[in-house]
């Protein structure tokens with residue numbers, strides 16, 4: 210999936226706020242952020258820490274990108290060159306605030322990558338992770354979970370409000386309309402990603 214050392218980060222695009230809790234854990238390391246003021250986190254592009262401990266990835270301007278990375282690489286393989294890869298789980302609270310009602314671009318992605326340098330990546334539908342040259346290239350070694358609020362036919366997006374699991378590019382390996390499972394009713398309900406409300410993403414792999 211990726212090299213011995215991987216950078217784990219909470220990137221991108223559009224308007225992203227991560228309030229109180231963001232955490233990541235694998236057998237070989239874990240971290241939590243309870244707010245982002247006075248924390249050691251690597252930011253680039255439009256990303257900034259706002260008063261009130263919030264991390265804002267982009268600021269509503271068109272065609273910009275921003276990244277926030279955990280500052281140190283994490284180990285995913287049990288031994289150098291080993292084939293056994295650790296499981297991991299990640300959880301973060303986010304909000305996507307459209308600049309105009311019902312018009313959001315383009316979404317955010319949780320990314321595990323062998324580098325923190327995404328200077329060549331494009332904003333907008335590339336989510337600040339890929340560009341038109343490297344999209345889909347297995348040598349990217351990039352795993353991502355996209356929270357995508359625009360349907361891009363070139364990436365075979367299923368709709369304009371979905372969660373996708375991506376390997377090396379923007380065409381999802383698996384995707385599903387955004388939703389949540391309600392423990393009390395046992396039902397899955399739809400969820401609008403770009404509602405502006407705080408939401409929690411919880412994943413385990």
Ligand SMILES: *[C@@H]1O[C@H](CO)[C@@H](O)[C@H](O)[C@H]1NC(C)=O
Nearest residue numbers: 248249250251279280281282
């Ligand atoms: C932040 O974390 C990095 C990676 O672990 C480390 O090299 C650096 O010294 C830390 N910076 C501060 C200010 O603690």
Ligand SMILES: *[C@@H]1O[C@H](CO)[C@@H](O)[C@H](O)[C@H]1NC(C)=O
Nearest residue numbers: 212213287288289290291292
């Ligand atoms: C891991 O693989 C690289 C590239 O094939 C090789 O240079 C290195 O010696 C290997 N390391 C170990 C510990 O086997």
Ligand SMILES: *[C@@H]1O[C@H](CO)[C@@H](O)[C@H](O)[C@H]1NC(C)=O
Nearest residue numbers: 368370386387388398399400
């Ligand atoms: C939930 O979303 C799916 C897929 O977009 C749609 O087919 C379904 O009608 C929606 N359900 C409700 C209750 O809105």
